[in-house]
Amino acid sequence: MGLTAIEKHLARASGMASVAPGDIVHPDPDLVIVHDGYIAAAHRELGGLGIDRVFDPDRVVFVTDHDVIHATPLAAERARQNRLVAENWGISRFYDVGQGGQGHVFPMEEGLVRPGMFLLCYDMHCTNFGAVGALALRTGSEIITVLAQGTIWVQVPHTIKIELTGKLAPRVMARDLGFRLAADFVSGRYGPYDYRAIEVHGPALRHLPVAERIALCNTLTEIGLCATYFAPDEQTAKWHRDRGLAPGDAIAADPDAGYESELTIDLSAIEPQAVLPGGEQTIPLRSAELGRAVDHAYLGSCGSGTFDDLVVAADILRGRTVAAGTRFLVTPGSNATIARMEREGLGNVFRAAGAILLPAGCGPCAGGTMGPLGSGETSICTAAVNNFGRMGAKDADIFLASPATVAASAVAGVISDPRPFFAERSAT
Amino acid sequence: MNWVFRGRAHKFGDGVPLDNGFIPFRLAIGRVTDPQKLIPHLFEDVRSGFADAATAGDVIIGGTDFASGKPHAQGFIALQAMGIGMICESMPYNSLRAGVSSGLAFLTGCMGVSDMFEDGDGIEVDFSMGRVENLSSGESRSFPPLDSSLREIIDAGGSKGVLRRWWSEKQPVTMSGDMP
Numbered sequence: 001m002g003l004t005a006i007e008k009h010l011a012r013a014s015g016m017a018s019v020a021p022g023d024i025v026h027p028d029p030d031l032v033i034v035h036d037g038y039i040a041a042a043h044r045e046l047g048g049l050g051i052d053r054v055f056d057p058d059r060v061v062f063v064t065d066h067d068v069i070h071a072t073p074l075a076a077e078r079a080r081q082n083r084l085v086a087e088n089w090g091i092s093r094f095y096d097v098g099q100g101g102q103g104h105v106f107p108m109e110e111g112l113v114r115p116g117m118f119l120l121c122y123d124m125h126c127t128n129f130g131a132v133g134a135l136a137l138r139t140g141s142e143i144i145t146v147l148a149q150g151t152i153w154v155q156v157p158h159t160i161k162i163e164l165t166g167k168l169a170p171r172v173m174a175r176d177l178g179f180r181l182a183a184d185f186v187s188g189r190y191g192p193y194d195y196r197a198i199e200v201h202g203p204a205l206r207h208l209p210v211a212e213r214i215a216l217c218n219t220l221t222e223i224g225l226c227a228t229y230f231a232p233d234e235q236t237a238k239w240h241r242d243r244g245l246a247p248g249d250a251i252a253a254d255p256d257a258g259y260e261s262e263l264t265i266d267l268s269a270i271e272p273q274a275v276l277p278g279g280e281q282t283i284p285l286r287s288a289e290l291g292r293a294v295d296h297a298y299l300g301s302c303g304s305g306t307f308d309d310l311v312v313a314a315d316i317l318r319g320r321t322v323a324a325g326t327r328f329l330v331t332p333g334s335n336a337t338i339a340r341m342e343r344e345g346l347g348n349v350f351r352a353a354g355a356i357l358l359p360a361g362c363g364p365c366a367g368g369t370m371g372p373l374g375s376g377e378t379s380i381c382t383a384a385v386n387n388f389g390r391m392g393a394k395d396a397d398i399f400l401a402s403p404a405t406v407a408a409s410a411v412a413g414v415i416s417d418p419r420p421f422f423a424e425r426s427a428t
Numbered sequence: 429m430n431w432v433f434r435g436r437a438h439k440f441g442d443g444v445p446l447d448n449g450f451i452p453f454r455l456a457i458g459r460v461t462d463p464q465k466l467i468p469h470l471f472e473d474v475r476s477g478f479a480d481a482a483t484a485g486d487v488i489i490g491g492t493d494f495a496s497g498k499p500h501a502q503g504f505i506a507l508q509a510m511g512i513g514m515i516c517e518s519m520p521y522n523s524l525r526a527g528v529s530s531g532l533a534f535l536t537g538c539m540g541v542s543d544m545f546e547d548g549d550g551i552e553v554d555f556s557m558g559r560v561e562n563l564s565s566g567e568s569r570s571f572p573p574l575d576s577s578l579r580e581i582i583d584a585g586g587s588k589g590v591l592r593r594w595w596s597e598k599q600p601v602t603m604s605g606d607m608p
Contacts, residue, residue: 024575049592140499140522142529145587149594153528153577155521195521224520 002254004159005231006197009135009251013118021260023156029059031113032146033121033136035103036064037366040081042122043088045144055150057090061112063103064096066366068359075369101334101360104128104302105214109243109336115232116249120146125302125384127221131213132239133232133250157197157226158260160190161253164204166268171418173312173402174212175304175382178219179273181265183282186223191261197227199253204267205230210239211308215402218303222279222385243336272417275400279386285405290415294399296373297322297410298329298381298391300358301365304403305333307340309382313407314349316421322354323413329356329371331363355410368392380409429583431533431556433513434563435485439547440474442491446523448473450495450503460502463509470506484511487551491516491542495523504530508586513553515541515560515571528578531586535560538571555579 003011003018011019013027034042039062046052054060062082070076079097086094093112100106104125107113115133119126122143126136137154139145145152168177185193198220200213208216213235217228230236231252240247272285299305299313310332322328330350332338338360341347350357356371364371365383372392373379379391379398386398401409404418411421447453452469460466471478488507494516495503504527507514514527514534527534533555535541541560545551550563558573573579584590 024577045588046591049588049595051591051595140525142525142587145591148591153581157521224522226521 001258002256004197004257004259005199005229005251005253006135006159006227007156007257008253009118010154010156012251019156021156021158024153025156026151027118027120027154028151029120029146030117031059031061031119032143033061033063033103033107033119033123033126034143034147035066035123036062036079036082037066038122038141038143039085040078041141042144042147043081043085045141046148051148054089054091054147057092059150060089060091060093060147061107062086062091062094062096063100065101065103065361067369068097068361069370070097071369098359099335101332101337102302102305102362104218105305105333106336106360108132108210108214108239109334111240111243111245114246114248115236116251120152124221125218127217127225127227128214128302130217130227130229131210132236133230133248135227135229137226155195157195158192159197159199159257160193161259161262162198162200162202163262163264164200164202164208164267165264166204166266167207168267168270169419171312171404171422172270172272173404174208174215175219175402176273177265177267177270178216179275179282179400180270182220182223183275185220185225190263194224195226196260197229198225199229199231199259202264205233205235209235209308211306214306215303215309218384272402272405272419274405274415275386277386277397277399278388279400285401285415285417288399288415290417292378292415293413294326294380294409294415295377296327296329296371296379296381297406298331298364298371298379298383299403299406300329300331300333301363301383302333303384304382305331305337305360307337309403310337310341310346312403314346316404316407316411316418317353317355318349320353320411322410326410326413327356327371328354328410329358329364331358332360334360353411364391373398380406380415382406429533432552432554433485433487433533434552435483435487435550437487437489437545437547437549437551437562438475438478438482439489439542439545440471440491440494441542442517443493443496444474444490445497446495446500446503446526447497449497451500451506456498456500456502461505463506466502466506467510470503470510482510482512486512487553488512488514489516489541489545490514490519492518493520494536495519495527499523499526501526501530504532508532513555515553517541528574528581529587531582531584531589533582535571535573540569541571544569
């Protein structure tokens with residue numbers, strides 16, 4: 001039996017000809033990424049064990065993205081500690097404040113993360129990198145083992161194959177698909193999903209650009225899948241061509257790869273979704289509280305901060321204004337995206353509409369260190385999660401939705417279906 | 429470490445979460461890692477008085493989707509420090525990682541183990557071999573033990589124990605035994 005793409009990645013990184021689900025391997029990462037929230041802690045933990053260096057400073061990347069404006073003196077002190085750690089360990093690739101941007105996004109835009117690469121990363125949303133054919137696994141606090149020894153034990157996961165057919169309707173986005181799939185996995189509809197890797201195949205990929213793939217990888221992460229993977233194809237090549245980047249090494253599944261299960265999804269049947277506050281329930285947007293006033297709308301961060309996402313929102317905002325009583329915060333995923341927004345006039349569209357442009361990074365989703373919610377407020381946003389208290393007050397309600405739904409709701413001031421906004425535009 | 433545990437079985441059901449199941453969430457989010465501060469609160473949300481009733485050599489019997497939710501290791505740290513082991517029918521992968529990293533003696537994937545025990549039965553488990561015996565009923569079964577590479581981590585006291593040992597062995601001979 002052949003190998004899935006996930007198994008091929010792990011076999012290559014482990015120096016083995018083949019691996020099978022359940023095997024314990026010790027893969028050698030091409031890159032290790034640690035985010036600002038754990039840099040000083042990792043240094044402290046390793047220092048406590050007497051370990052005063054990392055395995056290879058040139059393969060370690062530090063990113064400041066969770067707290068880029070140091071909203072408190074404590075945050076500023078932690079950032080200072082991070083800089084000292086980078087200097088102490090000799091980490092030259094430290095994307096600090098005002099540099100790269102959101103650490104699950106800009107590495108793909110700058111070619112730091114390329115097809116064929118294997119990564120071990122502190123933060124769970126490193127799964128984004130599957131969008132360009134890289135495999136990244138989350139370690140959490142076990143990153144200290146990777147930093148010291150250059151590897152860690154990994155169990156080879158089972159792989160599930162998802163075949164995508166059809167085409168998403170206008171203003172229905174990959175995030176809607178991801179919300180629906182995640183909820184259906186959790187309901188048990190597709191069998192076991194804990195620590196499974198997903199490989200996405202099918203004719204619909206022709207119409208699914210990398211930006212949308214990032215959103216899908218991102219949205220499926222929180223339920224406990226370990227990876228979502230797209231083998232490089234023409235859309236991936238376009239992503240790299242547009243940015244003047246080399247294409248990297250394509251790793252794809254063998255034709256006779258062994259999948260734990262296979263399912264087919266018709267994209268044309270997907271409609272806009274809403275994840276209700278608390279994150280336990282996902283329902284079609286039409287069944288949600290359409291018309292409920294929103295105090296806070298927020299677009300961007302790791303799952304929806306690409307240029308393409310911002311174009312979707314700008315198309316809705318152009319010539320319109322954010323509703324009185326609603327604040328609309330926009331967090332581009334990277335400095336490169338901010339630069340392109342300004343070059344192509346999107347910055348002015350957002351500003352003219354009354355949106356607030358935040359620096360590239362995680363934005364309010366990182367614990368509400370900026371743009372938080374007050375008591376009793378309602379938000380609709382593209383955050384990664386919406387458990388109570390995620391972005392400030394514990395009694396605030398956070399709805400998750402697609403960039404189109406968030407932008408439409410910001411304009412209307414109430415939770416809104418984005419499709420009429422598109423129809424209005426088409427009619428003019 | 430001694431992989432054979434002999435004591436009493438503490439039987440729990442399916443889906444007992446780490447947060448507010450094994451240990452109160454406030455201790456997890458507070459990143460408390462001192463076992464002595466954690467032990468009095470073990471299972472207090474689902475079985476008050478557990479810490480006083482349990483002793484070294486005892487074994488937790490869990491059902492399916494045991495130790496679920498965010499993989500906060502505080503409950504495992506406390507069990508390991510008390511010398512208590514764990515057997516369950518299934519647990520999430522990230523919880524398995526946290527168990528190994530904490531140096532906890534445990535078995536997972538032991539379908540039917542819940543049916544072998546009543547709460548309080550005598551139990552003997554060889555975690556290195558996967559042999560489980562109910563000393564009260566006399567029933568004995570074998571389950572697959574954890575992979576030997578994971579047992580090595582547990583044997584070293586968890587992932588920090590591995591790092592401590594690894595780093596110590598890397599130092600020049602004159603430095604051995606004199607680690608800061």
